[in-house]
Amino acid sequence: MSVDRETVLRVARLARIALEEDRVDPMVTELNTILGWVEQLQEVDVREVAPLTSVVAQRLKMRDDEVTAGGDAAAVTANAPLVEDHFYVVPKVVE
């Protein structure tokens, strides 16, 4: 499987990452190098193998459903690039 320009642009769009025009062709080459290299996994017979979902044999822990933190809007929004009255400001999304 190899990727073309169109696929790279589609994936970049899915990942919400703007690629400068002069970065598209190098990215096609780089992704194909990496995907070509991982292609060797196709030679492994995995028909009877279950995927590994956890490296440590442990049951997922349960916790009480209660509020343990929060209520500090100023701290939560302190790192936001643009804030008004503890609300994040973004370009208009609804006309």
Next chain:
Amino acid sequence: MTDLIGLTLADARTALLEKRVSSMELTGALLSAMAAARPLNAFVTQTPERALAMAAESDARLARGEARSLEGLPLAIKDLFCTKGVRTTAGSRILENFVPPYESTVTQNLWGAGAVLLGKTNMDEFAMGSSNETSYFGPVANPWRAEGSNQTLVPGGSSGGSASAVAADLCLAATGTDTGGSIRQPAAVTGTVGLKPTYGRCSRWGIIAFASSLDQAGPMTKTVRDAAILLRHMASVDPLDSTSVDIPVPDYEAVVDSGVKGLRIGIPKEYRVDGAPPEIDTLWQKGADWLRAQGAEIVEVSLPFTKYALPAYYIVAPAEASSNLARYDGVRYGHRARDVRDIGELYERSRGEGFGKEVRRRILIGTYVLSAGYYDAYYARAQKVRTLIARDFDAAFTGCDALLTPATPGPAFALGEKTQDPVSMYLNDIFTVTVNMAGLPALSVPAGLTMGGLPLGLQVIGKAFDEAMVLRVGRALELAAQFRAKPKSWWLA
């Protein structure tokens, strides 16, 4: 106390308790060394004022006889651990001005034990790299140079700043994180000790996420004993990380000198790779001989799926990264693009500008392998291969207590030498990545020098949660190797 900065963590602890030195003196000496080592670029942020305030508090506690376990011991922290009120960047432009409102559990544990924060160490952007060259804050220089050469070498990565800081005596010890080798590979190429604990041993809470099923924090130190000391205080079960494991944290230091008599040490034959320099093989053989001489039995074992670990990793890790890094949107924190027309452009340009080349590349790979129609061919298959890798280790450990392998396929390389071809860079992790795929603990110990005078490491791999065994074997190697070499302080010139 003439050479304060050269002290090990254990010796500094004794010196403080015996009042031969104060934490203020020790911290001051390390801050001076750090300030004089700017050419290494090991730190993204230095925190001298906080360090001195913490040292003063430690001295007061020491004077009152209320010293905690790491009282007054100055550490460097990889800039992936969130530190409350201290900028935390993950080596990325997108977090250039991020000041966390909370503290990671690992660092909280360290401050709770009395340790002192010297600063935040440079690293590959979002821990993606094996040379520290992907950092937005510039590459880190390895304190080591080949004999008779002025060429700058990389310190490995992604915990390159921590490795460089430990090797150059800019801190007593440091923290790192290891997703595919990011503690052990830089430790090996800087002549320092690096331990990746079992997945779940240290809480991941407050550590900026890269690949959540692989990431694990660990110590980077000058000696194996120091790694034992630091790990004990980094590890904990944590309600804020549901994958942290509720198993008591042993006193690793107490068992570090137990020796290897009667242990069975496995040599996995698949770790002999074509094209590796002969020095690597020679050192590996030497390591086996050292352990045999101390009473261990050396047995050959087989890990047949080893060669598939790295390609499987380069599907699993980018897939998890593409999901984890979706949070950087230019809205809630981090870099935000200017003059955008709409919300879509805000996301795309903020992320395009905020992420560097390698991070963008990995996010795109991850997005691709998870996208509709490709999931089974790539991600599901890689997770199945991961099962086979874990089974390999299970089988090997039925016949031995620990495994011995080389840590890296070669010594430190030159700046820019491997940046053109991503796959050649990825191959640096060929001996370390298998362990992350299986979640196991592993230690890199400095074991010798190349003909050119550069450090090489050996790796000890253990069973899950048997860090004590890994440290014990590592200590036996350290005793035999007698690695005393230090880099020449060229950065002071």
